Amino acid sequence: MATSLAFTVIGPDRPGLVELLSRTVTEHGGNWLDSRMSVLSGHFAGIVLVSVPEAKMAAVKRALLDLQGEGLRLIIESTPGAAPRQTFYGVNLALVGQDHPGIVRDVSHVLHERGVNIGDLVTESVSGPLSGETLFKLVAELEVPEAVTTETLRQDLEALANDIMVDIELKAPDKSPP
Numbered sequence: 001m002a003t004s005l006a007f008t009v010i011g012p013d014r015p016g017l018v019e020l021l022s023r024t025v026t027e028h029g030g031n032w033l034d035s036r037m038s039v040l041s042g043h044f045a046g047i048v049l050v051s052v053p054e055a056k057m058a059a060v061k062r063a064l065l066d067l068q069g070e071g072l073r074l075i076i077e078s079t080p081g082a083a084p085r086q087t088f089y090g091v092n093l094a095l096v097g098q099d100h101p102g103i104v105r106d107v108s109h110v111l112h113e114r115g116v117n118i119g120d121l122v123t124e125s126v127s128g129p130l131s132g133e134t135l136f137k138l139v140a141e142l143e144v145p146e147a148v149t150t151e152t153l154r155q156d157l158e159a160l161a162n163d164i165m166v167d168i169e170l171k172a173p174d175k176s177p178p
C-alpha cells in the first residue's frame with residue numbers, strides 16, 4: 001500500500017536540483033505527485049508531495065536526508081489521509097499597487113476573517129513602467145467557503161484596496177488544463 005510523503009527543500013540554486021530530487025524519489029520506489037518550486041534571490045525552494053510504498057518509506061526518507069550533503073536542507077513529513085473538508089469554491093485574486101510594508105498582512109487578514117484559504121500565492125516587486133517606482137503584484141488562488149459569496153468577498157477586498165491604495169480583481173478560475 002502506498003502512502004504520501006511531503007517534503008520541503010531549500011538550498012543554493014544550481015542546475016540539476018529537480019533532477020536530483022526526482023531521481024532520488026524514483027530510485028527508491030516513489031512517485032512524484034505534486035510540487036511547487038521557485039528560485040528566490042539565488043536560493044532554490046520547493047515543496048513536493050510524493051507517493052511511496054509503505055515498505056520503502058524509511059529508505060526514501062534516508063535517501064532524501066542524505067541530500068543534505070549536497071548543501072540542501074530538507075524537512076520531511078508523512079502525510080495522513082485527507083480529512084473531511086468544508087466545501088469551497090475557487091476564486092482567483094490579482095492585486096497591484098505601489099509597494100509598501102503590510103500588503104500581504106492586510107490582504108491575508110481580510111481573507112482569514114472570512115475563512116478563505118489561500119491555495120497558491122505568488123508575489124513580486126517590479127519596477128513601474130512609467131514612474132520607475134516599485135510596484136507590488138500578488139496573484140492568489142483562493143478557496144472560499146460556500147457560505148461566503150463572491151460579492152461579499154469582493155466588497156471586503158475593495159474596501160481594503162481603497163485603504164491601502166491598490167487595485168484588486170477577483171475572477172473565476174481558468175478552467176483550462178494545466
